[in-house]
Amino acid sequence: MTDVNMQDTTYEAGMGDYFALLKPRVMSLVVFTALVGLFVAPVPVHPFIAFVGILCVAVGAGASGALNMWWDADIDRIMRRTAKRPIPSGRVQPEEALAIGLALSGFSVVLLALATNFLAAFLLAFTIFFYAVVYSMWLKRSTPQNIVIGGLSGALPPMIGWAIATGSISVESVLMTALIFMWTPPHFWALAIFVKSDYGNAGVPMLTETHGRRVTRNHIMGYMVALVPVSLAIAFTSIGGPIYLAVALIWNGWFLSACYKVWRRDEEVAESDGFAAERAAFKVSLAYLFLHFVALFAEAALAPLGFGGWSWL
Structure with missing residues (x-):
């Protein structure tokens, strides 16, 4: 230092x-x-x-x-x-x-x-x-x-x-960890694209500084595609259930769509509209992780009442 x-x-x-x-x-x-x-x-x-x-x-x-x-x-x-x-x-x-x-x-x-x-x-x-x-x-x-x-x-x-x-340590805890791990790159890089940073002046090699926005967009889409199966896999473990699966399906579709819009964007168009798609993807990412864990909480909370998990179907 x-x-x-x-x-x-x-x-x-x-x-x-x-x-x-x-x-x-x-x-x-x-x-x-x-x-x-x-x-x-x-x-x-x-x-x-x-x-x-x-x-x-x-x-x-x-x-x-x-x-x-x-x-x-x-x-x-x-x-x-x-x-x-x-x-x-x-x-x-x-x-x-x-x-x-x-x-x-x-x-x-x-x-x-x-x-x-x-x-x-x-x-x-x-x-x-x-x-x-x-x-x-x-x-x-x-x-x-x-x-x-x-x-x-x-x-x-x-x-x-x-x-x-x-x-x-169990499959369930590993998958919860993997969910956050795979979510972090598209979440952070969507923010990095539209927030003007001075990491370059500080000598910090953030992807947007070293490889540019086009490469960053490719990485966002790649990690998003990898995130989807991790998210859905949790639904079929002991902590998952129909509530979680419904949330996962809806928000994976929404986040995937938002990341796709970020991926296909032309830089001139993005700058002209103030990076609207990137801002939208970042907002979706915040709700995505929060609601996944809320859904897991709901499955566990409803289990004593006979409505959590898959057993009540």
């Missing part, structure tokens, strides 16, 4: 600045998918243990965010989108962010091991390591496939939730 030249103005950090280090928006997705992974697992979990487990996942996600901001402080200072983050703006010192990230990492992993099981703790530790070291320190600045490989860290929370409940 290169040295960061802080602004001359000094600030006194508040709780909001330290909370911002934890990337709360990213944390919310992590918590939601981990909670669903825990809830749909076949083994009941005491509410207090479930609360502690999800809390550890949230803290671990926040630790990853703090370590990422510590490492990326030099490029965050260059990019307009990130220049106002706590470290480049001078409100939080890099040493503070590093200490917070390491402390929260150790706390979350140890507590999760004591409260649940060692597999869940190992998966959480691996997730933190993968995001902070493999993605932030290595992949992000070395390959345009950074968001693809690095997406594994954001895809693992439902597997952690499942492990909290069962102490094991």
Whole structure:
């Protein structure tokens, strides 16, 4: 990591600045998918243990965010989108962010091991390591496939939730992880096409910067085609059912159509209408993942009433 030249103005950090280090928006997705992974697992979990487990996942996600901001402080200072983050703006010192990230990492992993099981703790530790070291320190600045490989860290929370409940890994937890992993590239790259970024100025080889929009459109379509069978396969596992299948069919059709429109677009036309198709695909991607996990939650919630899964048909 290169040295960061802080602004001359000094600030006194508040709780909001330290909370911002934890990337709360990213944390919310992590918590939601981990909670669903825990809830749909076949083994009941005491509410207090479930609360502690999800809390550890949230803290671990926040630790990853703090370590990422510590490492990326030099490029965050260059990019307009990130220049106002706590470290480049001078409100939080890099040493503070590093200490917070390491402390929260150790706390979350140890507590999760004591409260649940060692597999869940190992998966959480691996997730933190993968995001902070493999993605932030290595992949992000070395390959345009950074968001693809690095997406594994954001895809693992439902597997952690499942492990909290069962102490094991299953086909179901692997498929939930694969769903997020395959969803990440079309979701992120649809955004990258229409958002003018300054990754190039910061030396970050994002696909849109290194290969251009045409290649990015091809990648979006390729990953979308690969995402469809993963999504549909979940419907025929123990956590799936007709509710999930209906949601998956509708939203795969919608997202696939949106990505196809992005793929076939001419650059001049796209620029002339303000990247309308790309913006639409990004919005669909947000609802796509959320509703898939809501549908899984609904299947599990209705199971005690005899309406979840395929058994009631």
